[in-house]
Amino acid sequence: MSSLSPGTRLGPYEILAQIGEGGMGEVYRATDSRLKREVAIKVLPAAFTEDKERLARFEREAQLLAQLHHPNIASIFGLEESGGIKALVMELVDGPTLAERLEAGALSIAESLSTALQIAQALEEAHDKGIVHRDLKPQNVKASREGKVKVLDFGLAKAMDSASGGGSTADLARSPTIMNSPTLTAAHGTQLGVILGTAAYMAPEQAAGSAVDRRADIWSFGVVLYEMLAGRRLFDGETVSHVLAGVLKDTPDFSALPAGTPPRIVELVQRCLRKKPRERLQSIGDARLALEEALVEPNLGVPTAAIPAAGTLPARPAPLPWILAAAAIALAALFAALWLGGAKAPAPQGIHAALVAPPExxxxxxxxxxxxxxxxxxxxxxxxxxxxxxxxxxxxxxxxxxxxxxxxxxxxxxxxxxxxxxxxxxxxxxxxxxxxxxxxxxxxxxxxxxxxxxxxxxxxxxxxxxxxxxxxxxxxxxxxxxxxxxxxxxxxxxxxxxxxxxxxxxxxxxxxxxxxxxxxxxxxxxxxxxxxxxxxxxxxxxxxxxxxxxxxxxxxxxxxxxxxxxxxxxxxxxxxxxxxxxxxxxxxxxxxxxxxxxxxxxxxxxxxxxxxxxTYSSLVWLGRDGVGKRVLDQGLFSEFKVSHDGKRLAYTNNSPGKGDDDIWLHDFESGTSSRITFEEGGDSRPVWSPDDRYLYYASDRENDGTIFRRASDGMGAPEEVGRTAEGFWPLAASHDGRFLVAGAMVAGTGFDLLRLDLDTKKVTPLVATPFQDDNPALSPDDRLLAYASEQSGRWEVYVQALSGGSGRWQVSTEGGQWPRWRGDGKELFFLAAPDRLMSIEVAPGDVPRFQPPREVFRQAIESFDASPDGQTFVALRPSDSDxxxxxxxxxxxxxxxxxx
The missing domain is CATH 2.120.10.30 (TolB, C-terminal domain)
Structure with a gap:
């Protein structure tokens, strides 16, 4: 692979400098010309990209990895191809690696546990989504001196693996770079197959060439924690063969852990480092809990003589038991300098600490x-x-x-x-x-x-x-x-x-x-x-x-x-x-x-x-009993609509690497999702045409409010159907295909609901009040418009006659938003606080009759849409990770x- 020189462009990215190199490719610092930010570019080796099957598998894995979003995980923004070069675009994380920090020796107990806690939180987030790191080691952890931790290269060991196996432990042992670099192939091209990662941090089953799961990460986590505390590698040797032999056979020397290590942490390290996966700690979440409990122990890792005597602290609060002990120790040292011995205090340094929420x-x-x-x-x-x-x-x-x-x-x-x-x-x-x-x-x-x-x-x-x-x-x-x-x-x-x-x-x-x-x-x-x-x-x-x-x-x-x-x-x-x-x-x-x-x-x-x-969230299918399954997990989802035939879901999601919202489609039968808008600017508020052949949506690409129509198969160019200077959003489409109900800002009355005639482009008011009116839904015969309004001082659901009758009715009684009709118009659903999906039976007619609302189920959801038969619902559920x-x-x- 030839190195890229500064100034080289890969699509919208301009190379600034090379910052690393390893078996997984060369890494560069680059500038994203669209979002005006710096990113990391990992250029994939030519030998890898020339294998079409392997590359296709990598692209599938990269799409999965791009869904990982966590403060302690370096994000993957997307893939880029230009001039025959394929590259992975990632979050740029500055600062030293944990390996560089450990060159000076062991970390303090408090900093070791603080760092381990953040690594555990990153692993827990990934494991919950079925992603295993497979190459956890100090070189893949950025650990600043201020206490910030980021885990790098999540899942790339699997993404870049060969599917065909082959190779042997002997081949691995001959590789001169294995102890410090992720390995794809030996220098002479021999495939290493099932053995990946760095030898010193491999789990025994990984070193033996067996299949691995999350428990391999737990082993590697234990090795890293041991090294932070002890200041030396757990498994070391002159050759790779010696290191692998130690991993497979040697018993760890736990006496090398410092004397001040809390007993529960010693036990945690021991449980992580059991050779047999079945006997090892089974969940990284248990490690996180142990670390959280240890970090709030008083005087963690601080020799007794270093603790200020009672009565010598200033009036400012003492070290905080609810933040990370690393900060507590730093504060104690500062107070000691201020109040003990009369010496002039050093200039205060910034201290990072983590505040956790109350239990549960x-x-x-x-x-x-x-x-x-x-x-x-x-x-x-x-x-x-x-x-x-x-x-x-x-x-x-x-x-x-x-x-x-x-x-x-x-x-x-x-x-x-x-x-x-x-x-x-x-x-x-x-x-x-x-x-x-x-x-x-x-x-x-x-x-x-x-x-x-x-x-x-x-x-x-x-x-x-x-x-x-x-x-x-x-x-x-x-x-x-x-x-x-x-x-x-x-x-x-x-x-x-x-x-x-x-x-x-x-x-x-x-x-x-x-x-x-x-x-x-x-x-x-x-x-x-x-x-x-x-x-x-x-x-x-x-x-x-x-x-x-x-x-x-x-x-x-x-x-x-x-x-x-x-x-x-x-x-x-x-x-x-x-x-x-x-x-x-x-x-x-x-x-x-x-x-x-x-x-x-x-x-x-x-x-x-x-x-x-x-805010990250999930889209879930729910039955009328409130039980269901996830459809889409962990995205920046907002508006969404189920198609009239109930087979597809159109939704708004923030596209990785683009920085703007786009319209996506999800097929319920195949379980696949595809993006259908790619233009500059943000696209939102998808609405299906009556025959599901088209989607209407709003775009801000031309710095105003514009509504476009696009074929739902993504083919062809978008077609403009309406525009205002103040903002214009499609919210519902009539079932006869003649008009849209749109939302717009109107001088003097605020956010109103308007009718946009699709033939004449004429705009007329439907609901124009001094209050906020939103979330409209047309009945199947287009005679009734349900919507939410805050004219009473809180959001309530109203129904207004559009044709063939007159009148306006408030149908919710204890607050309500997001009204949605059943396909036959005989039932109206809406969401009421706190987290209650409600149902109203409707008797259509010139003067429709509405029964009192009744609860369908209680679920923590923020919005929803109903299937045509009213038996299932797609709902937006906030993410647990937030x-x-x-x-x-x-x-x-x-x-x-x-x-x-």
Missing amino acids: TGFGDTFALSPDGRRVVFYAVDQKTRSGALWLRELDAGVATRLASTDGGQMAFWSPDGAQVAFFAEGKLKRIDLRGGPAQTICDAPTPRGGSWGPNGRIVFAATFRDGLSIVSLAGAAEAPKALTTLDGARNEKSHRFPVFLPGGESILFLAQTAEAGAREDRSRIEALELATGKRHSLIAANSSPLFSADPGPGAILFWREGALLAQRFDPAGLAVAGEAVAIASPVAFTQNEQALATVSSDGTLAYREGERG LTRPLTLVTHWPRRLAPR
């Missing part, structure tokens, strides 16, 4: 540090029922407390004095006094998008997702909220959201989002508003919620872009930014509401959740900003 719960998208950085309020979800509430944790305590009367509380934010917390729930803005008492309602907020509590008892908030900001005062007598900002039609603004008070309380930051905002972040802007004058200051091109930090002085704005949290210096007095934005954390999760999942306190503490853009992700806590993050 997981973190939602809401968490906020108190102004003084001593407490955190967060939303925790019960992993069984999916119900949730706000919890409060003091950072010097190991126990969190659930806050009463905060069920469903989202987007929480603190009062300036830290005595109260405001939040949104049940279509209302509420507050709760942490000193006691139930939550109190402040005002309506049907579809909120953030709020902030300023001095003098004023709260600025976004009550809906399609309007300006409001302000309400809590000082004195109760008063109704007032409009604070209005959308600028000349700028095509569609929303003002996520306000943040600046020091002094006379100005705020907020996100001014334009109608074109989508995959390209530069269409919307973070702005500052002077409350007294209403004057606006455009600051940063970004489609992200802003955060403000007073440290470093005079201040900084934090925001999300391309997977990272960035910080840019900002003067809150002059309302002006300075310098360039600097990345301070990555990857940081980002919601579909344009909210960066991060929070910052005034003392320089940052908390964030690692992840991707959007719930199990911890929060990352970083102290002294401002040190990452370059000096002015």
